[in-house]
Amino acid sequence: xxxxxxxxxxxxxxxxxxxxxxxxxxxxxxxxxxxxxxxxxxxxxxxxxxxxxxxxxxxxxxxxxxxxxxxxxxxxxx
Amino acid sequence: xxxxxxxxxxxxxxxxxxxxxxxxxxxxxxxxxxxxxxxxxxxxxxxxxxxxxxxxxxxxxxxxxxxxxxxxxxxxxxxxxxxxxxxxxxxxxxxxxxxxxxxxxxxxxxxxxxxxxxxxxxxxxxxxxxxxxxxxxxxxxxxxxxxxxxxxxxxxxxxxxxxxxxxxxxxxxxxxxxxxxxxxxxxxxxxxxxxxxxxxxxxxxxxxxxxxxxxxxxxxxxxxxxxxxxxxxxxxxxxxxxxxxxxxxxxxxxxxxxxxxxxxxxxxxxxxxxxxxxxxxxxxxxxxxxxxxxxxxxxxxxxxxxxxxxxxxxxxxxxxxxxxxxxxxxxxxxxxxxxxxxxxxxxxxxxxxxxxxxxxxxxxxxxxxxxxxxxxxxxxxxxxxxxxxxxxxxxxxxxxxxxxxxxxxxxxxxxxxxxxxxxxxxxxxxxxxxxxxxxxxxxxxxxxxxxxxxxxxxxxxxxxxxxxxxxxxxxxxxxxxxxxxxxxxxxxxxxxxxxxxxxxxxxxxxxxxxxxxxxxxxxxxxxxxxxxxxxxxxxxxxxxxxxxxxxxxxxxxxxxxxxxxxxxxxxxxxxxxxxxxxxxxxxxxxxxxxxxxxxxxxxxxxxxxxxxxxxxxxxxxxxxxxxxxxxxxxxxxxxxxxxxxxxxxxxxxxxxxxxxxxxxxxxxxxxxxxxxxxxxxxxxxxxxxxxxxxxxxxxxxxxxxxxxxxxxxxxxxxxxxxxxxxx
Numbered sequence: 001x002x003x004x005x006x007x008x009x010x011x012x013x014x015x016x017x018x019x020x021x022x023x024x025x026x027x028x029x030x031x032x033x034x035x036x037x038x039x040x041x042x043x044x045x046x047x048x049x050x051x052x053x054x055x056x057x058x059x060x061x062x063x064x065x066x067x068x069x070x071x072x073x074x075x076x077x078x
Numbered sequence: 079x080x081x082x083x084x085x086x087x088x089x090x091x092x093x094x095x096x097x098x099x100x101x102x103x104x105x106x107x108x109x110x111x112x113x114x115x116x117x118x119x120x121x122x123x124x125x126x127x128x129x130x131x132x133x134x135x136x137x138x139x140x141x142x143x144x145x146x147x148x149x150x151x152x153x154x155x156x157x158x159x160x161x162x163x164x165x166x167x168x169x170x171x172x173x174x175x176x177x178x179x180x181x182x183x184x185x186x187x188x189x190x191x192x193x194x195x196x197x198x199x200x201x202x203x204x205x206x207x208x209x210x211x212x213x214x215x216x217x218x219x220x221x222x223x224x225x226x227x228x229x230x231x232x233x234x235x236x237x238x239x240x241x242x243x244x245x246x247x248x249x250x251x252x253x254x255x256x257x258x259x260x261x262x263x264x265x266x267x268x269x270x271x272x273x274x275x276x277x278x279x280x281x282x283x284x285x286x287x288x289x290x291x292x293x294x295x296x297x298x299x300x301x302x303x304x305x306x307x308x309x310x311x312x313x314x315x316x317x318x319x320x321x322x323x324x325x326x327x328x329x330x331x332x333x334x335x336x337x338x339x340x341x342x343x344x345x346x347x348x349x350x351x352x353x354x355x356x357x358x359x360x361x362x363x364x365x366x367x368x369x370x371x372x373x374x375x376x377x378x379x380x381x382x383x384x385x386x387x388x389x390x391x392x393x394x395x396x397x398x399x400x401x402x403x404x405x406x407x408x409x410x411x412x413x414x415x416x417x418x419x420x421x422x423x424x425x426x427x428x429x430x431x432x433x434x435x436x437x438x439x440x441x442x443x444x445x446x447x448x449x450x451x452x453x454x455x456x457x458x459x460x461x462x463x464x465x466x467x468x469x470x471x472x473x474x475x476x477x478x479x480x481x482x483x484x485x486x487x488x489x490x491x492x493x494x495x496x497x498x499x500x501x502x503x504x505x506x507x508x509x510x511x512x513x514x515x516x517x518x519x520x521x522x523x524x525x526x527x528x529x530x531x532x533x534x535x536x537x538x539x540x541x542x543x544x545x546x547x548x549x550x551x552x553x554x555x556x557x558x559x560x561x562x563x564x565x566x567x568x569x570x571x572x573x574x575x576x577x578x579x580x581x582x583x584x585x586x587x588x589x590x591x592x593x594x595x596x597x598x599x600x601x602x603x604x605x606x607x608x609x610x611x612x613x614x615x616x617x618x619x620x621x622x623x624x625x626x627x628x629x630x631x632x633x634x635x636x637x638x639x640x641x642x643x644x645x646x647x648x649x650x651x652x653x654x655x656x657x658x659x660x661x662x663x664x665x666x667x668x669x670x671x672x673x674x675x676x677x678x679x680x681x682x683x684x685x686x687x688x689x690x691x692x693x694x695x696x697x698x699x700x701x702x703x704x705x706x707x708x709x710x711x712x713x714x715x716x717x718x719x720x721x722x723x724x725x726x727x728x729x730x731x732x733x734x735x736x737x738x739x740x741x742x743x744x745x746x747x748x749x750x751x752x753x754x755x756x757x758x759x760x761x762x763x764x765x766x767x768x769x770x771x772x773x774x775x776x777x778x779x780x781x782x783x784x785x786x787x788x789x790x791x792x793x794x795x796x797x798x799x800x801x802x803x804x805x
Contacts, residue, residue, distance in 0.1 A: 021333065022328075024330050024332075024333075026145045026576075026577060027577045027579070028330065028332065028333065029141065029143055029145060029336075030140075030145070030577045030579040031577075031579055032332075032333065032336040033140040033143075033175075033178065033336075033579075034140065034175060034581070035174060035175040035178070035340065036579075037337055037340050038337065045369070046369060046370075046373055048373065048467050048468050048470065048471060049373070049374075049375045049378050049379050050472070051471075052471045053467060053470055053471070053578055055369075055373075055467065055582055057362070058172075058175070059172065059175075060169070060171040060172030060173070060174075060175075060203075060362075061092075061171070061172040061175065061362075061581060061583075061584075062362065062365070062366075062581070062582040062583075062584070063580060063581050063582060064463075064467050064578065064579075064580050064581075064582050065577075065579045065580075066470065066474070066578045069577060069578060069579060
């Protein structure tokens with residue numbers, strides 16, 4: 001019922017639930033190590049002055065990743 | 079009972095692990111390196127109930143995979159050194175993610191105690207954590223701590239030691255988590271195979287090895303391949319499952335494993351371990367507000383430039399004061415020893431070789447201290463991560479990392495810096511390839527020691543627009559550094575950008591103790607180098623510029639000339655005439671002798687021998703010798719050039735006679751000047767920097783590479799400039 005978007009398209013302040021993480025290898029592992037897994041809830045807290053990287057909030061902490069890394073993650077806006 | 083016990087501290091970056099380590103060991107700690115890599119090995123001791131406890135601070139990691147050096151080190155210390163107890167320092171505010179590491183430690187079977195750290199912040203956030211429940215569900219002791227204030231640290235150590243005693247001598251019992259219907263059956267088969275063949279079972283639990291094969295862990299695969307056919311079989315099984323998962327569920331075994339691990343953690347946390355009251359005061363909300371200003375689209379970069387400029391100013395203007403004291407001390411030592419020792423080789427060796435060499439290096443110590451206090455402040459406060467965040471887009475284009483800005487600026491990105499602390503500042507980079515590219519290009523910046531050479535040449539050839547040319551040189555340093563970084567990252571240090579996925583820790587006020595310990599560690603490492611490698615190299619350079627001495631035949635005409643002048647002078651003196659003219663002649667002869675001696679030395683011969691190559695860049699042998707001398711320290715270029723031009727000792731700060739000499743020399747044209755400026759900007763870093771590069775890159779290979787590559791690159795640029803300028 002809800003739309004599935006690439007993480008890149010979320011706006012600052014928007015909340016979403018992670019739908020899928022398709023990254024493999026080192027990037028995939030780093031993403032998962034930080035708790036970015038299917039079902040995790042996130043909120044975009046900011047973007048760097050040049051629009052990239054993006055900062056997002058998980059439960060209890062903030063992390064940043066590049067737009068091209070965020071492309072491996074799809075989300076379901078809440 | 080009084081047996082010594084070993085405790086290893088594990089934990090995520092930003093979990094307060096280092097603060098806990100400092101709180102546990104105080105000043106009783108030392109830093110070394112793991113052989114061959116640049117990860118710090120920190121150890122310390124403390125006493126619990128009168129028993130000596132050795133504490134190992136493992137590198138901060140999020141996981142125990144094999145992607146970063148830190149992770150490889152952390153898990154090999156746990157597996158191979160078998161500490162009596164592993165204490166996992168956990169950030170209570172982000173419990174779910176922090177327990178991901180704890181679960182992996184438990185899967186290795188490591189004896190574990192959990193420090194539930196930053197409890198004060200968690201409480202302020204309105205979080206309630208039932209430590210006792212967590213303890214019973216995980217089956218390991220859990221102690222609440224606030225490392226910053228030392229709260230709970232004593233009880234943590236008592237618990238860790240008691241737990242270590244309880245488990246002493248018992249085999250490690252790995253935690254077993256189900257990885258679901260797709261992986262569990264395969265896992266069982268692999269475990270059976272591993273146990274049957276005793277494959278790596280002396281180091282790791284069989285289940286853990288099997289999981290690592292499913293995760294296609296490169297380190298374990300590499301070790302396994304040396305052990306025969308079992309490895310092939312295991313890899314084949316792992317690949318089979320991977321293909322199956324890919325085909326049926328479009329996923330990877332490691333993703334499934336991670337999902338189940340997080341599932342295990344949240345199943346524990348859901349059983350009433352964590353409850354959130356209404357957020358009384360959201361720690362992150364404060365941090366977010368600060369971020370709205372500090373990473374604002376417009377103000378963010380402006381404030382960052384201001385802060386970087388401030389650091390530079392503090393390091394080099396305030397740092398100059400104690401630097402002056404150190405220099406004054408070595409000047410005094412130089413003079414005292416000169417007066418004590420009779421003239422001769424020994425005096426020359428001790429004064430020019432050892433005291434001047436080591437003194438020059440020790441002069442950097444105050445700069446390094448000032449810079450590291452500030453860098454430690456930026457790191458501990460959380461701002462360093464924001465710098466990387468804001469600049470990543472720009473630096474990534476050149477194959478670098480947002481954190482590369484710090485080494486560049488300190489090295490002379492604002493003219494007048496120094497590459498030694500600059501190279502050391504690259505420590506904040508956790509991405510190996512980006513770090514290496516930064517290390518190798520930071521020495522292109524216009525460091526303070528190059529400035530006297532610039533001033534000399536610019537003063538002679540660009541009298542009208544000195545400031546513009548000096549600025550262009552600083553800019554040329556940046557352009558070269560960035561372009562060469564891009565070149566290196568697309569050739570010999572090729573490879574995907576290291577993922578940026580990075581925590582932006584909440585802003586915190588750093589602890590004074592943390593800053594002091596951090597600064598002292600770095601400074602002490604540098605001082606140790608100064609006393610060993612650097613001392614040896616300065617003696618070698620002294621030898622090269624002193625030997626071989628002029629032969630008696632070469633000296634004879636000079637001596638004769640001198641004797642003649644002295645005789646004339648004495649005669650004049652007897653007649654009561656003015657002797658100033660003769661004294662001048664005498665010093666001319668002395669200067670000529672110095673020039674001949676320098677030309678005759680190994681360094682001089684190298685300079686002369688290089689002339690056929692360097693003439694294309696417009697350098698004759700005198701310049702070559704000065705540039706060879708500049709490898710010791712770039713300041714030496716001006717004074718060596720003075721000696722080579724028979725001007726005697728030329729003070730780098732007041733090079734007027736040399737400037738006149740160059741201005742009146744028909745050999746020196748503006749093209750020569752430009753060529754020399756570019757060459758000095760770009761050629762081999764001084765050897766102190768080279769030693770620092772070796773230390774940061776972890777191998778002499780890269781240090782030597784930077785010396786050779788930069789010189790070749792500089793020569794190419796200088797030759798091009800000279801040839802174009804001479805058209």
